[in-house]
Amino acid sequence: MEKPNYTQDYDKLLRSLYRAVIFLSSFLVALALGVMYYGLAGASSAARPSTPVVATSQPQRPAGPVESSDERVEDGIHLATGLRAAEGFEVVRANCTGCHSGKLIAQNRATRDGWQEMIRWMQRTQGLWQLGENEAAILNYLAANYAPEEIGRRANLDVEAIEWYILEE
Ligand code: HEC
Known part of the structure; x- marks a missing residue:
């Protein structure tokens, strides 16, 4: 062994x-x-730094519901957006109330050119998209309803003459 x-x-x-x-x-x-x-x-x-120092083409505010849900129209004003319920309202609502309240629009007055400039500014700096063929309708609405005060206030609404229309739910 x-x-x-x-x-x-x-x-x-x-x-x-x-x-x-x-x-x-x-x-x-x-x-x-x-x-x-x-x-x-x-x-x-x-x-x-978590926030860019220079403006980017991104919206500076989170897109989100900025409207209340009050779909009534009183004195020609659509209550949820604060915008005048007139021709072109829906296209303006669809394109212009996603980032800020419609009341920000209603507070401003400008000529058609002025409105176009504001839109270009938002497109350059705030991430507003190209409006395409809707732009003319939007400018018509803005120039008609939110024109400069100097040329006189809009005449009082003639309730009888207005063609009211029902806003979609
Ligand atoms: C992509 C986001 C976005 C969309 C969509 C948008 N805006 Fe704006 N807008 C902004 C931002 C951001 C500001 C600056 C807000 C502030 O200064 O508090 C602004 C400011 C404004 C102002 C105030 C300008 C001033 O000189 O004080 C007006 C009026 C306005 N927008 C109108 C419109 C209209 C009309 C449309 C539709 C064509 C629209 N916005 C769509 C982002 C947007």
């Missing part, structure tokens, strides 16, 4: 232990490097 060679067994054991330690430590080094990398990347992206 052969005597067991304890020295050889011990050597083997040591070698495999050594390998295990090497393997474990390289694993730990890789892990640490990964953590450091993501830590740095996270820190540098956090250091970036």
Whole structure:
């Protein structure tokens, strides 16, 4: 019977232990490097200002419902938007009340050119889309209903003469 060679067994054991330690430590080094990398990347992206300093073409305000749900028309004013219920109202409502209240429009007065300039400004700086063939209808509505005060206030509404129409739900 052969005597067991304890020295050889011990050597083997040591070698495999050594390998295990090497393997474990390289694993730990890789892990640490990964953590450091993501830590740095996270820190540098956090250091970036979250809001752009210059105006972008994106809307500056979250688009969202800015209207109340009151669909009634009183004295010619559509209550939910604050806009005059006149020809072209629906197309204006569809294109102009997504970013801000219609009341912001109703507070302003301008000529047709002035209104076009405001639209161009919003297109350049506020992310307003191209209005295409709707632009003429929108400008007609704005020029007719929100003209400069200097040329006199709009005549009182003649309730009898107005062709009222029912707004869709
Ligand atoms: C994509 C978003 C967006 C849409 C759609 C939009 N606007 Fe604006 N508009 C803005 C922003 C942003 C402002 C600046 C608001 C502020 O200064 O508080 C603004 C301001 C205005 C003002 C005030 C300008 C001033 O000098 O004070 C008017 C009037 C106006 N918009 C009219 C319109 C009309 C008319 C339409 C439809 C053709 C329209 N907006 C559609 C984003 C939009």
